[in-house]
Amino acid sequence: MCGIIGYIGDRPVVPLLIDGLKKMEYRGYDSAGIALLKNDGFVIRRAQGKIKDLEKLIQSEDFPMTTGIGHTRWATHGVPSEENAHPHRDDKNRIVVVQNGIIENYMELKERLIKLGHVFTSQTDTEVIPHLIAEYFDGDLPKAVRKAIKELKGAFALLITSWEDPRLIAVREGPPMIVGKAEENGNGIGSGTLAASDIAAILEYTKSVYFLDDGEMAILSHDSIELTDFDGNPIEKEITKITWNPIQARKEGYQHFMQKEIFQQPETVRDTIMGRYNLEAGDIILDELKEIEIDNYTNYNYILMTACGTAWHACLVGKYLIERFSDLRVEVDYGSELRYRDPKIDKKTLMISISQSGETADTLAAIRAGKKKGGTLVSICNVVGSTIARESDAVIYTHCGPEIGVASTKAFTAQLAVLVLLALNIGRKTGKISADECRAILQDLIEIPQHIRTVLKQDGALKEFSKHYRDKKDFLYLGRGINYPIALEGALKLKEISYIHAEGYPAGEMKHGPIALISSDMPVVTLVTQNNVYEKTLSNLMEVKARDGEVIAIADEGDERINGIADHVFHVPKVSEVLSPILLTIPLQLLAYHVAVHLGCDVDQPRNLAKSVTVE
Numbered sequence: 001m002c003g004i005i006g007y008i009g010d011r012p013v014v015p016l017l018i019d020g021l022k023k024m025e026y027r028g029y030d031s032a033g034i035a036l037l038k039n040d041g042f043v044i045r046r047a048q049g050k051i052k053d054l055e056k057l058i059q060s061e062d063f064p065m066t067t068g069i070g071h072t073r074w075a076t077h078g079v080p081s082e083e084n085a086h087p088h089r090d091d092k093n094r095i096v097v098v099q100n101g102i103i104e105n106y107m108e109l110k111e112r113l114i115k116l117g118h119v120f121t122s123q124t125d126t127e128v129i130p131h132l133i134a135e136y137f138d139g140d141l142p143k144a145v146r147k148a149i150k151e152l153k154g155a156f157a158l159l160i161t162s163w164e165d166p167r168l169i170a171v172r173e174g175p176p177m178i179v180g181k182a183e184e185n186g187n188g189i190g191s192g193t194l195a196a197s198d199i200a201a202i203l204e205y206t207k208s209v210y211f212l213d214d215g216e217m218a219i220l221s222h223d224s225i226e227l228t229d230f231d232g233n234p235i236e237k238e239i240t241k242i243t244w245n246p247i248q249a250r251k252e253g254y255q256h257f258m259q260k261e262i263f264q265q266p267e268t269v270r271d272t273i274m275g276r277y278n279l280e281a282g283d284i285i286l287d288e289l290k291e292i293e294i295d296n297y298t299n300y301n302y303i304l305m306t307a308c309g310t311a312w313h314a315c316l317v318g319k320y321l322i323e324r325f326s327d328l329r330v331e332v333d334y335g336s337e338l339r340y341r342d343p344k345i346d347k348k349t350l351m352i353s354i355s356q357s358g359e360t361a362d363t364l365a366a367i368r369a370g371k372k373k374g375g376t377l378v379s380i381c382n383v384v385g386s387t388i389a390r391e392s393d394a395v396i397y398t399h400c401g402p403e404i405g406v407a408s409t410k411a412f413t414a415q416l417a418v419l420v421l422l423a424l425n426i427g428r429k430t431g432k433i434s435a436d437e438c439r440a441i442l443q444d445l446i447e448i449p450q451h452i453r454t455v456l457k458q459d460g461a462l463k464e465f466s467k468h469y470r471d472k473k474d475f476l477y478l479g480r481g482i483n484y485p486i487a488l489e490g491a492l493k494l495k496e497i498s499y500i501h502a503e504g505y506p507a508g509e510m511k512h513g514p515i516a517l518i519s520s521d522m523p524v525v526t527l528v529t530q531n532n533v534y535e536k537t538l539s540n541l542m543e544v545k546a547r548d549g550e551v552i553a554i555a556d557e558g559d560e561r562i563n564g565i566a567d568h569v570f571h572v573p574k575v576s577e578v579l580s581p582i583l584l585t586i587p588l589q590l591l592a593y594h595v596a597v598h599l600g601c602d603v604d605q606p607r608n609l610a611k612s613v614t615v616e
Helices: 014-023 051-058 106-115 128-136 141-149 246-251 257-263 265-273 310-325 361-372 387-391 410-429 435-456 459-469 481-498 507-512 534-545 577-598
Strands: 003-009 031-038 041-048 067-073 096-103 154-162 165-173 178-181 192-196 208-211 216-220 225-229 302-307 329-334 349-355 376-381 394-397 474-479 501-506 523-528 550-556 568-572
Touching: 003 014, 003 096, 003 154, 003 165, 014 031, 014 051, 014 067, 031 051, 031 096, 041 051, 067 096, 067 154, 067 165, 096 128, 106 128, 128 141, 128 154, 141 154, 141 165, 141 216, 165 192, 178 225, 192 216, 246 257, 257 265, 257 577, 265 410, 265 435, 302 310, 302 361, 310 329, 310 349, 310 410, 310 481, 310 577, 349 361, 361 376, 361 387, 376 387, 376 410, 394 410, 410 435, 410 577, 435 568, 435 577, 459 568, 459 577, 474 481, 474 507, 481 501, 481 523, 481 577, 501 507, 507 534, 523 534, 523 577, 534 550, 550 577, 568 577
Parallel strands: 302 329, 302 349, 349 376, 376 394, 474 501, 474 523, 523 550, 550 568
Antiparallel strands: 003 067, 003 192, 031 041, 031 067, 096 154, 154 165, 165 216, 178 192, 178 208, 216 225
């Protein structure tokens, strides 16, 4: 999750690059850099930290160059540092590159290039790209790029240039890439062409753009844009006219940030898992743990997971996953409770904390108490350099970018994706699951982003459906097994943003109290997957129907029996049971969102709530 921008034209490029990077800083903020073309080479400036740190670095310098590329980084491979910051170049200073994405086979490529005499200076996957392009470069940059990118495995958006062939090459294979011609619009930009990973970065300079699709590249010169596929075949595309203002551009046409973040989940789940598995070997790659030998799980007697709010629901899913794939016992506790009791933590305890912001006060206090007792701490977090990240023994970052909407959506599903990887890692390290078993689940996990897109296609139906529930005062959400926490999360989303009272329960517990509330005035949202408690869940629903309750079911595709029981059914693709929480979350988010919008609620900033709870 990084921001990239490039320009070639007739005006000084540095102000444009810095302005564009600032508009994309939400995509990454642990380092930033620019590369500027001159007649016989590059001027490269990079800084660890935020864009303001890069500005300080260059404030006393004068740069007349009119071609350049820029990058703001969200660390994946290599710690945040100047050496690991983009742009990266080859060791002969011929090619310079910025990237958004992950190159999965970079180690294989790096080893080959080292044998050919290339010298590397960073820990990043990106650095292999300029070296690889340089191997094929004979003065024709597009030709060399086409040869190189066919050897790359992963998901990537690239901007590439060379002082020997001073054009910009934009490449898309996964992450977004937008290109356009500069327009005379009162900003004094003059002529030129631009490329960026976010429309907001270039909207001030052009409102006519091409959105590249996967497998496409653009060749940008001073006054032209040539579009081709990776084989060099020309492509005809329609120009898209952007009518958004700058604030709308940040929302990318969505009505609210929460809606945008719900629809970003195919990409954020993909970005989070990318580079963290070896499908062929049936293994998980979590180098963050290996460096401090945490992944020798036989050293621990049990695992204690802690978090607050939505992240606590992720912990509950994590408990099911880890206990499913290992013999380790897992306990889950709220951070606000753990800090005030006497948990049995010692050096044989592995603590796992989850926090979107990395600043959650109760979670931070809980992990400090655990570390004081000798526990080893692994955190799952979304913010590089946050307090919880700094105080952890190891951090597994979710790569979904900052959430602006207060109610967590994409951060939650990214946390679930990390927990699947972590649980599989524990299972493989402890010998509980085989490479074949791991490979089968990984194959399903790799397909989850596409399945999420399938679920999101039901948005229109859920929007229309939700109109009928804006006047309801109470909801009950039911789930069993690994999906019980998702029932809790669905109920939390509804009450957070619509202010409708909602409760989540294990479906089997309904008769132990909540059944007294069932009536035609209380919709019951039920998660029904075809697992080992499927028949029991159907029995629970029959109990609801016998009391005149209205059942809304989220069920597997192909499940015809549920159609004869529930009043309303929304289907999701059938996947491995351990991955169902990710998919089932999406329609619950959409339902909550649309009910809140119909009620006229402030979806992005619901009353009384804060994005990061930094006080007790």
